[in-house]
Amino acid sequence: MQQLRQFVGNELRQTTTAHLAQTMAFLQLNTTELENTLMNELNQNPALELVDERRCPTCGRKLTQHPCPTCARPTDDGAPVIYLSTRQSFGGRDDSSGEDRSDSYEAHTRESLEEFILKQIAAELAREERPIAAYILMQLDEDGLLTEEPVEMAAYLRAPLATVERVLTLIQHAEPVGVGARSPIESLLIQIEALQGTVTDSLRNLARAIIVDAFDLLARNDLRQIARQLRSPLASVEQAARFIQRNLTPYPGRAYWGDGKTSGEELPAYHEADVNITMQQRGAAPSALMVEIFTPLAGTLRVNPTLRAAMQELGDQDAGKQEKWAQAVERATLITKCVQQRNHTMRRLMEILVNHQKDFILNGDGSLKPLTRSVVAKTLGVHESTISRAVASKTIGLPSGRIVPLSKFFDRSLSVRDRVRQIIEAEPRPLTDDEIADALSRDGIDVARRTVAKYRNMLGILPANLRHRPAAVPVVA
DNA sequence: CTATGGCACGGATT
């Protein structure tokens, strides 16, 4: 009896830990990544099937349109509506790369920026150039700059240098233009060339000259000195400097995250968010927040019922086969359960997040309220690491159209940084960091002057002594 | 002498 109990206990613990491990693994993937893993699973596991008949992942009803008209209906009281929705973009299993499954490079391209670039240049790549492209993309740092010399890479890949450089050129000219440059300067130059035809040549030439010959001066915003050195009229230099600030970025990789760094216009969103928030206004009623959580795959995932039935009929005739099928079914059940659990967790998480940060969603950075993952974990009754995983590597689209990392909801200092920005924007004369710190403390925010300096840097704002009339130039390390 | 940025330490968060 005791043995039996122990045995059952072990079994139970085993399946539970397997279940837990899988749930955790799924939870920390973003929608696209999960989609890939599920696709793999579908290919390998006959017991798992994707029914094309689409059902609303929130209520389970058959779906005739996106999003589910029942679940995604604005409420009258203006409370946020949170619902799950399958991605429309992935209509099924199209895939243009109809042939060889052996692309080893796919394994390395989970990161969205890399995928995004790869997609653009895929058509131009010969097969043997693919691994090269994949390798180069892996060497990009977080700013989108390349850390390794082409010569080294060619040696490592045992490929001709010319080929490596050809691929690199392709990458550099894909969106976002300038990734894969070896320095901020090179990146800026590539971006300038790409703008050929959109601005006058004289402006472009001057801008190029400034970057090549007077880059350190530009970083210090010393326009007079630049004008003297290049023998150009100050007015032209000012114009060119403004052009550089507005249209170019030394960190092409950052534009990708929709970070505040891209001074100026909205760049197109380079990837799809995992959650999307919009505002739906119904007449004069208070606008309700519509929170759409994307689940991967269009269709419904389930355990293949015919296989399950066949397995039971088979009995013990073919023990080996039965064993195999049993495992497949078990795993398929596990997968579907875990996906459901992931959806459930994401939904509960977003519920809290949206309610707590409603002001932030509506009014922007300044209204972000402090919030830590552990607090959310407490109120949700789950472990902290669960929240960490749920937040990790996910992005969210705000009503403003910006796509930001979900972790921004937990940023400890975003609202203070926003205050700093406001203060500087409204300053009559350049304020020193100390004065900014004072101004903040008058608002009840106590931060050290050193901290103000750090925030300033994060915002890409120059120190007071370099901050005159014209707007700041992004500081380059 | 003043304003900043670099380094590193300690506490909080993950």
Add this chain to the structure above:
DNA sequence: AATCCGTGCCATAG
């Protein structure tokens, strides 16, 4: 246990 963040101290530039 690892990482992030605010801060103090000190060197440096103007």
